[in-house]
Amino acid sequence: MNRLLPLYKITGLSIAFVFVSLTHGYAQKPLQKIVSVNVVRQPLSSVLTSIEKQGRFYFSYGSNLIPADSLVTLSLSKKTTKEALDALLQGHYQYKEIGDHIIIQKPPAEKYTYIQARLVDKETGEAVDFASVYSKTLLISALSDEQGTFRLRVREKILPLDLTISKLGYSDTSVTVSAPLPDDFKIGVKARIYNLNEVVVTNGDADRNFLSRLLVSSRLRTHSRNITRFFVSFPYQASLLPGIGTHGRMGSQVVNKASLNLVGGYTGGTNGVEVAGVFNIARKDVGYFQAAGMFNFVSGELTGFQAAGVYNSVQDSVSGMQAAGMGNLAEKTLYGVQAAGLFNTALADVTGAQLAGAYNKARRDMSGFQAAGILNSTKGTHRGVQVSGLINRAGYLKGMQIGIINIADSSSGVSLGIFNFIKKGQGNLSVFTNEVTPLNLAWKTGTKKFYTILTAGSMLSPDQKRYSLGIGFGTEFNIYKRLGLITELTQNNLFLGYWENNPMLIRLQPALRFRLSPHFSIHGGPAWSAYFQQESDVKDGYQALNLDSYKARKLSKDWSMWTGWQGGISWNYQR
Numbered sequence: 377m378n379r380l381l382p383l384y385k386i387t388g389l390s391i392a393f394v395f396v397s398l399t400h401g402y403a404q405k406p407l408q409k410i411v412s413v414n415v416v417r418q419p420l421s422s423v424l425t426s427i428e429k430q431g432r433f434y435f436s437y438g439s440n441l442i443p444a445d446s447l448v449t450l451s452l453s454k455k456t457t458k459e460a461l462d463a464l465l466q467g468h469y470q471y472k473e474i475g476d477h478i479i480i481q482k483p484p485a486e487k488y489t490y491i492q493a494r495l496v497d498k499e500t501g502e503a504v505d506f507a508s509v510y511s512k513t514l515l516i517s518a519l520s521d522e523q524g525t526f527r528l529r530v531r532e533k534i535l536p537l538d539l540t541i542s543k544l545g546y547s548d549t550s551v552t553v554s555a556p557l558p559d560d561f562k563i564g565v566k567a568r569i570y571n572l573n574e575v576v577v578t579n580g581d582a583d584r585n586f587l588s589r590l591l592v593s594s595r596l597r598t599h600s601r602n603i604t605r606f607f608v609s610f611p612y613q614a615s616l617l618p619g620i621g622t623h624g625r626m627g628s629q630v631v632n633k634a635s636l637n638l639v640g641g642y643t644g645g646t647n648g649v650e651v652a653g654v655f656n657i658a659r660k661d662v663g664y665f666q667a668a669g670m671f672n673f674v675s676g677e678l679t680g681f682q683a684a685g686v687y688n689s690v691q692d693s694v695s696g697m698q699a700a701g702m703g704n705l706a707e708k709t710l711y712g713v714q715a716a717g718l719f720n721t722a723l724a725d726v727t728g729a730q731l732a733g734a735y736n737k738a739r740r741d742m743s744g745f746q747a748a749g750i751l752n753s754t755k756g757t758h759r760g761v762q763v764s765g766l767i768n769r770a771g772y773l774k775g776m777q778i779g780i781i782n783i784a785d786s787s788s789g790v791s792l793g794i795f796n797f798i799k800k801g802q803g804n805l806s807v808f809t810n811e812v813t814p815l816n817l818a819w820k821t822g823t824k825k826f827y828t829i830l831t832a833g834s835m836l837s838p839d840q841k842r843y844s845l846g847i848g849f850g851t852e853f854n855i856y857k858r859l860g861l862i863t864e865l866t867q868n869n870l871f872l873g874y875w876e877n878n879p880m881l882i883r884l885q886p887a888l889r890f891r892l893s894p895h896f897s898i899h900g901g902p903a904w905s906a907y908f909q910q911e912s913d914v915k916d917g918y919q920a921l922n923l924d925s926y927k928a929r930k931l932s933k934d935w936s937m938w939t940g941w942q943g944g945i946s947w948n949y950q951r
Contacts, residue, residue: 406433406478407458407471417447423464431457437480442469487532489556495524495541498564507543507565508602515608515626519595541565542602585689588673591655592618592642600628600659607631607644607660618642618657628659640668645676661692678706693724703732710738725756752779758789768793787823794830794847796822801950802852808944810903811926812870812881813844816944824852829866840919843871844881858891862899873915880908885942900943907936 409431415423421444424435442465452460457478461471465480472479495504503524510517514534520526530537536554541563549565589597596619612634615621618641623630627641633648635641640652645660655671664680666672672684677692681699688698689705697713698704704714706722713729714720720730723739730736730744735751743759746752752762753769762768764779773787782791786800797803804820804827813833820827826849833844848866855861868881887901907921907928914920928938 406431406473406476407456407461409433409457410454411452411457411460412454413450413452413460413464415451416449418449420444420446420448420464423448423450427457427460433457433476433478435478435480441482442480488529489532489535491528491530491537491539491553491557492559493526493557493561493563495520495526496562496564498566504543504546504565506598506602507541507546508599509539509541510599510603510606510626510629511537511539512606512608513538515623515630517599517625519598540606542604542606544601548605585673587655587671587687588657591640591671592657595619596625596628596642599625603629609633609647612636613641613643614638615641631660645674664696694722726754773798788825790826791822791828792826792849793828796828798823799950802827802948803950804946804948806899806944806946808899808942810883810942811940812905812921813842816844820850820946822849826851829864831866831868833868835919837919839917841873841917842919842921844868845871846881848883852889860889860891862887862889870921872920873918874913877910879921882906882908883940883942887942889946895948897946897948898944899946901941903940903942905938905940906931907938908934909936910934 411427411430413423413427420442428434448464450463452463458471468483470481470483472481495507496502497504503522505520505522505524507520508517509520509526509528516528516530518526518528536552539551539553541549541551543565545568546565547568549563551563607629609631610623611632613622613627613630613632614636615627616638619625619627621627621641627643629644631645631647632643632650635643635646635650637650637652637656640655640657641650642657643650643659645658646662646666648664650656650662650666652668654669655673656666656668657673659675661676662674662678662680662682667683668685670684670686672682672688674690678690678694678696678698680696682688682690682697684700686700686702688700690698691707693708693711694706695711697715698706700716702717703719704716704721706714709724710722710726711728713731714722715731717733719735720732721737722730725740726738726742726744728744730738730746732748734749736746736748736753738746738754741756742754745761746754747763749765751767751769752764754762755771757772758770758775760775762770762775762777762779766779767781767783768777768779770777770784773784773789773791775789777784777789777791777793779793780795782793782796784791784798787798791798798821801823802820806818806820808816808818810816814836816831816833818829818831820829822828829848829850831846831848835842846866846868848864850862850864852860852862864885866883866885868883870879870881872879883903883905885901885903887899889897889899891897907923923936923938926938926940928936930936
């Protein structure tokens with residue numbers, strides 16, 4: 377019995393020694409050893425050597441696998457070797473332990489699988505074609521075919537995966553897929569019933585114009601029509617063409633802070649900067665800068681600056697500036713500036729300015745400035761200034777028009793041009809005489825407040841000819857019932873047989889006007905004339921002015937002044 381006790385002791389000590397040895401060996405595996413790293417811009421190879429010395433093990437890796445010369449800045453205290461390696465190599469590698477060696481290897485290739493099923497109507501069992509199947513977290517999508525079948529390629533490790541099924545006329549359906557589905561698997565979707573008094577079918581956001589339909593594929597436009605209530609924000613995106621980019625076919629559901637489209641992009645919108653080589657198409661709002669080599673299309677609002685080489689189109693309001701080589705369109709209110717080489721159009725109110733080489737159009741009211749080479753048009757009230765090389769058009773003018781032809785339905789402002797057609801204004805033909813040309817005709821257009829005058833005059837004697845052509849402006853106001861006062865200023869050129877150095881006559885003509893009937897009136901009064909004439913010949917048969925008979929006062933060598941008279945009868949054809 378006494379001899380057996382040492383044997384038990386020896387056995388127990390041996391078992392304890394083996395257990396402790398195994399435990400100690402396990403704790404000392406290379407990847408579990410504790411190391412510290414504190415380096416600033418040191419080569420990666422030097423950092424790995426330092427970790428080897430601390431842990432008393434070795435690294436093995438291919439020379440072309442790891443960028444050994446890259447500089448590393450890292451501070452880690454008392455971390456496992458695996459944690460230090462993940463921080464150094466950013467988790468892009470896998471590690472294998474063999475004795476006191478750690479082998480650094482490429483990560484295994486990701487395995488992909490396909491999720492495939494057939495979409496059917498829950499009520500009828502018929503195929504649901506062209507429905508969008510998508511993941512809100514991964515931003516991947518597929519479109520069912522004519523038989524309702526869809527196929528979605530995903531990484532195996534992301535399963536289970538939540539999918540959403542959307543189509544116009546059906547309620548959104550959510551399903552969770554934990555493993556690849558059987559070949560004959562069906563997913564039922566429920567039709568949505570709408571109670572409407574009237575149904576109006578219109579194009580979707582990317583279908584509103586020909587260029588959008590041309591630049592975006594029908595499959596992407598179908599996705600956009602199906603997925604109307606899901607949008608997500610991302611810091612950036614880059615694309616080559618619509619559907620080919622960082623967000624794939626789900627790019628139209630993403631609102632980005634920065635968007636770069638090499639050729640063109642089709643996005644949910646922008647809340648920052650978007651630039652494209654050819655075109656940008658946004659389904660929602662855009663702020664604050666958008667530029668494209670040719671076209672920009674925005675289905676929502678624009679806040680900020682939009683520039684295109686050819687054309688900008690915003691289907692909602694614009695708050696900021698549109699600039700284009702050819703044209704700009706704002707389908708709702710414009711608060712800001714449109715500038716284009718050819719045309720600008722705003723289909724609602726405008727507060728700001730429109731500047732175009734050819735024409736500007738504001739379908740409703742405008743407060744601001746319009747300038748165009750050919751035509752400005754404001755259908756509603758215009759408060760501000762219209763300047764055109766040819767025609768200005770306003771519904772109700774409360775500002776100023778400057779152009780060759782000015783047109784308005786009514787006006788409380790000023791139309792300054794050769795022809796001013798105010799529907800509820802003044803249109804007047806006058807026949808009158810004065811001391812210079814006994815027979816004169818004047819055409820007055822505009823309003824009583826301000827009208828322009830075209831005038832022509834002639835001597836009656838065929839042997840003593842003298843002609844005058846002039847332009848001017850005037851104003852009229854009532855004194856009492858049928859009695860009124862008109863004041864006109866005209867500038868006339870006299871033709872005395874030669875076109876060179878024609879004498880110039882400036883006349884200020886106040887007159888009393890007495891209305892005989894709603895359409896006819898007579899007028900008369902004094903006239904103060906300033907006459908400019910350089911040395912010039914008078915052709916035979918023409919008669920120069922006899923300044924002595926007018927008792928003219930000489931102001932300088934070429935200028936004279938006198939007091940004359942004028943009087944006549946007028947026909948107001950717009951009363």
